[in-house]
Amino acid sequence: MLNTALNLTFRYASHIPESLLRMVFRFVATLAWLFHMGGIVQLEQNLRRVLVHRDGKTTRIAIRRLSLLAMRSYFAYFAEAMTVGARTQEQLRARIRGEGNGFESICQQCLQGSAPLAMGHQGNWDYAGFWAHDAIAPVTTVAERLSNDELLKSFVSIRESLGMSILLTDENNLTERLVAVLKQPHTIVPLLADRDLGRHGEFVHAFGSIIRVAPGPARIALERRLPLYVVNMHREMLSGARRNKAGARFGYVCQISGPIDIEPFVHMPKEQAIHDLSQRWVDIWAQGIAEHPEDWHMLQPIFLEDLDMSRLHDVPENIRSMSVKSHRIHE
Template identity: 60%
Template structure:
């Protein structure tokens, strides 16, 4: 399957996009029907989101119960959204600029602010962004260079070299500058990029199992997120924005221009005022900033959970804490009590 995907990425015009999309949707439905391990994990993750959302509104509806039918319907939408992302990524080379721009638009209370911040008027600044595996983040990066500012970001160094080359090529074709995880002095290179005018550094940060991750509260539980967004914001003093991306149904001229029934909204929130955390020690500040962006991001996930592509363990209850490093003793104690 990996070799097929890499081949498709390198030959995006061999098959019509609608054929590739249809094949991936069929594969999503098969995986969902068989309820393979990744689907079961997706449902465990979504259950946290739904239960938290229900509890938040419990005073209105009187219940925080998550029904199995509701969960199964949502997980099917989630799998189809996830597989759609791959079909779009692998065929991006077959679409021109106008078609891609018709598929994505910006929105959110932070949109005007980030445009003004990065405007090339001689005093342009740059901005780090925290985001998660939601919607189509590649389209976000493509849109940003026209709607806001050029993007420098980080891609995971995949074990399979063909897939790594394919996805780096896809993102570079979309106009992004890509650095890889494991690159020496990666944080310093990102900070250097942010010191230039009119640069965005968005980081997929909703999952980090390294020793450097931050444990924060989310959806009534605990997850470990990447320190990157908070670290970059604190060390550079730049405001931190938060992005959620979700699908929307298209119609009329935009649907014809996009060549697909669905497009995306890049919803920009913030910014977080990093100066508010200067009174804390650096490590405490990075943790507090991480919690602050997760609080904003979580509301966006709760509003559109079907577009959150998290098929791996992320919540404390699903993690093997004995295999993780630098887990706070308070969390270990809490987990032992839960067992």
């Protein structure tokens, strides 16, 4: 049902008042939260681990309040993504800005070169792609192959309309194609990488537990011997002239950290280098999640304690043993 609603929204975006659409999606988010629909239970488990690791403790009330904010942030993304074609470039530019200790660095890096970026499911990554293409360099990224072909076409169309070049997760020689893109001057490759249940995911430490992330950012950075940057996103309230230009109450901050110098990793054995560099970017990324957990749209199992090891392949024996122990503790 959600897929159908999203496709219809995308098709008739220019005919739907944005304020009305935001109100409807906010209502649906609140309804889903109220009745624990979809992935709400898993979202709250994920958020609990973040808060306990950050604060040392949390409460049921705090988790429920945070998960409501997270669901509203998540559905705001859908409302924005499905109607992005009806927004002007001036509106979009007013809705997102960049900052962080890596912002100036990546701008300089991409004047003549290229850069890979690691990012998570935060904020509005379609707006981020538009902003990066507009402010830094042309963007090539990877989208997950969805089971719903019509919805997949909608998302690919959205991103291409924003200037991004899109590859799909199941395409042949994906890593090699991304490496080839990075050989071109003046280009960036941001990759959503905070969850990977495939054969080659990297198990790394995060929030006092272990998660499995995509090896792509580390792998392509090492292949091209390029510095790796990290992106965190969160929403912010707009005001004044910027709010008038945006035509919306909320916008986004694209926080760029880095660069991570890869020289300490290039002389390691390849798989060790990929693992250690992945751990390095996750350490930085996790700090951004802890600062704005309400904008982390993770409604799927991600932490070791929640993963079904029987469905995963190529799991190191030490990780499998840790999983067995953690499940016994939680039984």
